[in-house]
Every structure is written in structure tokens, then in C-alpha cells.
Amino acid sequence: MTTDPSKYKLNHSMLRVKDPKTSLTFYEFLGLKLVNKMEFPEAKFDLYFMAFDSPKAVSHGNHWSDREGIIELTHNYGTENDPNYKIANGNSNPGRGFGHVAISVDNIQAACQRLEDAGYKFQKKLTDGKMRHIAFALDPDGYWVEIIGQKPIEETENVKETDVRTYRMNHTMIRVKDPEISLRFYKDVMGMDLKQVFESKQSGFNLYFLGYGPSAPKDTANGVNPVADREGLLELTWNYGTEKDANFKYHDGNSEPQGFGHICISVDDLDAACSRFEEKKVDWKKRLTDGKMKNIAFVLDPDGYWIEVVQNEKLKPRSNW
Template identity: 45%
Template sequence: MTTIDNSFIINHSCLRVKDPKVSIPFYENNFGMKCIRRLHFDGFSLYLLGFETEANKDKSWGAREGVLELCHNHGSEDDDSFKVNNGNGTENRGFGHICVSVDNIQVCEANLLANGAKFQKKLSDGRQKDIAFVLDPDGYWVELVEHQRNKTEAKTDLSTYKFNHTMIRVKDAKKSLDFYKNKFGMKLLSTFDFPDARFTLFFLGYDHANNHEENSIDKKVRHFQESLLELTYNYGTEEDTDFHYHNGNSTDNGAIQGYGHIGVSCKDPATFCKQLEDKYGDELDWSVQWGKGSLTPNLAFIRDPDGYSVEIIPLDIFSDDSKL
């Protein structure tokens, strides 16, 4: 069986971007993220953004929660035809959004508007007045929710912001929950069912407390957490054999890429991957097995039931300066 120790975290989420010189300032200026590492390879670069907190200051990027990985294919900034799939169109839907939790959502929204940001949904739009969706430079949706910690009237403090979660749509909730809970050891923190609208939201993450109770985390607590995974299940999709979501990476039938993956890091990923292979064998869909990566042998990629990729890395991956 697999061993899930307290080193396991959801470390990062990866998005492809057209121009890092535009995307990085968007996340730094509007949300207070900092570019903590730059990794340059032949043909592409990775920019790792995160929040510089007291808890993070001595950690390598792979040991942190709440990291946003921006993947830039060299030259795309000069290609007028380049665009990404944000996952929310009428075709090739799949990935939904990332979410930033803030102290004062009204002031955050006002600052974004003053900075020229475009919105998919403002607080005043629709029935839900406590969430908003701003668009980043590539058109990815960034959900805004409020954690209310140390909230001050008419002010917002970027140092309180959290990279709260990443949302993906899933075809079969039972299969997806089995994958993330039983194979990766994540805990089901909260479930929200909307029968009238025919969908359910599942929030998962790592909670290493021995006394964790499933579905015990309320919204106020959840909004102050980092690196959660939200699964959105629309009723009945599992019954349609021809139905599938786009995983963000496929180019089949002319599909455009966008979302890349989430990354899980832990102290001993080699042993974890071996345990997965020993227990589940051919049930698993590896795109890169441990020890066989072209960039480094110290990572693996596995696909979930919908084909979304999960990267598995050590806490200290690329912790030296060789790829700065």
C-alpha cells in the first residue's frame, strides 16, 4: 500500500502563458506574488510565483504550498497567432480557474478595475455577490473569494492573500475522488451540492491531522487555506460514453493547450511512485515514470481519470542555482 506522510503537499499549478513580461507583473502587482524561481530550458522557461511569508522564507519552492507555475514557450510573445485555451469555452472545456483568497474583496476588485483588469464576473453581477472572476492577461479566470482575516474597512493588504485553489471539471466524481483520495492520500475537506443547477463541488487537500473528519471544513476556514483542489461535477456526464473534458495538454482535433497540471511534492517521491506501481499496476496512466524524465529523472507525471496531469516531485527539486 502507499504511505502518505506529513510531507505531502499540493505544491503548484501550471498555466501556459504567452508573455511572462506581461503575466508576471499582473500577479505581482495585483496579488502580491513574487517570482521566487526562474528555470530555463531549451525552448521554454518556467517562472515560479508564490507568496513570501514568514513560514516560506527558508523553504525551497518545491517545499511550499500555493505556487503558481507559468510556462513560457520561447517566442510565443512574438507570435500574433498564439493563444491559450482557458478551459471555459464552448469547446474543449476542462480546467476552470485558479482562486485567490483576499482580506477585503470589494477593495481588491476596485484596485483591479483601477489597474485596467478585465472581469468575467464582478461582485455586482449575477446572484452570487461574494465572489468575482477577473481575467489574467491570457484570459484565464482567477476567482476572488474573501477570507476576512484582519479585514480593514476600505483597505486591502496584499500580504494576507492566499493562492487558495485550482478548479478542474470531472466527468465521474466517484472515479476522480477515488484517484485523489485513495491513490494520492488527499482528504475531502468540503462538499457543496447544488441540485437545482445540477452540479456538485468537492474540495480536496492534504490534512495530516490524525483526527480529520471528512467534509468538516467550513467556508471561512477553507478560504484561508492554500493549494486546494476543487473538482466540479456536472450531473450525468458519467453516463455519456462520448463525453470528455479537455485536459489542457492535448492537441487532438486541433485543440489548443492551456492548463498544464498540478504538482504534488513529498519527501520521498521515488518510494511513493514505486508503491503506486506495485499496488495499482496497469490501472495507472503514467506519461512520465519516475527516473525516466528527459529534463531530470527526479519527477513523474501521472494522468487522472479525465486525463489531467499530476506531477510528482521531491521537496528540493531544482533547489540549486543551475537553472536560474
């Protein structure tokens, strides 16, 4: 058995939601489509896999496991009828860890105006603060959805149209305690490449963008992330000094308060990939052989975030899903 990490994909990011109807409406408004649904009535939960799937999308028509940039919405039955049930969005304590998902758009001004006209709320509008080239919309559960432009903001300021068919599910952001340890893990163990680094020394944080596939150009357009046209990136955010605090810990989203659940890597050969992870001495949340589900595994990253591992069904059929 052999496995080639260059064939891996950052397949999806899982978010728990209170009411699937309102969440599906929001993400469909952003242009994502339901590409797979899994129902588990005996365990009382359903999974909804949302992705960009127009003819202009990166992975148009692909099997759900052969994609990057999927958002998996997990609904536990009954939460929609519980007035006290609330999702932790990962950006305040207790529960700080996960940060956001990010959508890149053809026209950031028009895209934000369209969301605002539809009545959706913002954590940060384009006009708020110093950074005028990014915005953060809020989904129905209060998760932050970063909006970034695929073009310099000056090129689109007088254009009123936006085409959701060109949008990308660009990245998922998680905060990490020690960037050296996390970067080593995601590069050496998970097989990702470092695509871009943004340093904000004045504000005391760095951003590291990792992923599979081709590297980004070194030159960046004015106000535009050079990997904005990509899907399936992982953004690691490091706030200076956390690595020096022995007691500092981020929340993984799976213990109370719950919200974000995991990221997922689809691989070329699931058994071989898990054998490789075993050789790398990873910390396991669930081995392939654990429990009833023999077609998924979960690795723990250095901060305790869960990483699901599944088979890319295009490369090697394994599961009938």
C-alpha cells in the first residue's frame, strides 16, 4: 500500500447548525449548492454538504469526496425547537479557537451590498475599521463568514453586479498556539504546502495559508490575497506570545460550548494514509478500526482540533456514499 500526500484534498469544514432550513437558505444565497446529504435517524443527526457547483466552479460535477472547499452543516435533531440552544462561533471565550470560513467573490462591494439588502448581518462591513478590503458577514448561527475579493477593490467599486457562480469557498481559519509546531504538523504529517504568509507585527499576529496543489504567485495585487481564486485552503492564525504561555489552550469546538467540529482531508488510499499517519506517530481521536464506522478516521492536530480522514472515491472506490 502506498499513499501520495500531493493527491490529498482539504475536502470540507464541519459546522454545527441550529436550524438547517435557515442555514441552507443562507449558504444557498451565497451560491453554494447541496452536493450530498447523509441522514442518520438512528443517531438523530443529518449532514448537509454544501459546495460551489456551477459550470464556473472549480470542482463542478465532482463526487463530494473529490472536492475542496465544502462546508458540512451538521444538524442534531431537535435543536431548532430548543430556545436555549446556541452555537459557539469560536470567536469569544469560552470556546475560542475556530475563527471563520471565507468566501472569495468577483466584486466585493456588490457581494456585500447584496447580502446587506437581503437582511443578513455583518460582524464587520467593508467601511468599518482600517481594513477596507475585507468584510465579515454573519450566518444564522453567528459564524463569521469572511468576504474577500478576487480583484483589487479599485477595479470593482463602480460595478454593481456580482455573479455567485464565480465565488469560491476559499479557506477555513483556526487559531494555533505555536506556529512552528502547527506548521511542521500540517506540512510534514498532513502533506500540505505553505502557500502564503501575512505578518502583522503592529497588531501582533501572523496568518499562514496552507493547502494542496500549485503554489501561489509571490506578487500580490493591491489589497488582494494572491490565493483568493483558490478553494480548500487552511489559514492558521497565530497571536504573538501564546506559545510562551504553558497554560494557554484553544477550544476544539467539540466539547461544550460546541460549534465548529473538524476539517476533513480526502486521501488517495485511506488504509495507506492511516498507516502513514501511524508511522508519523499522530495522536488519534478515532482509528479506522475503532467503532462501527470503518471508513473514517480522526487525527488530532497539535491544538487538539479534529481532522477527519476519508477516501477520495474518484481515486479508489471504497464506500457507497
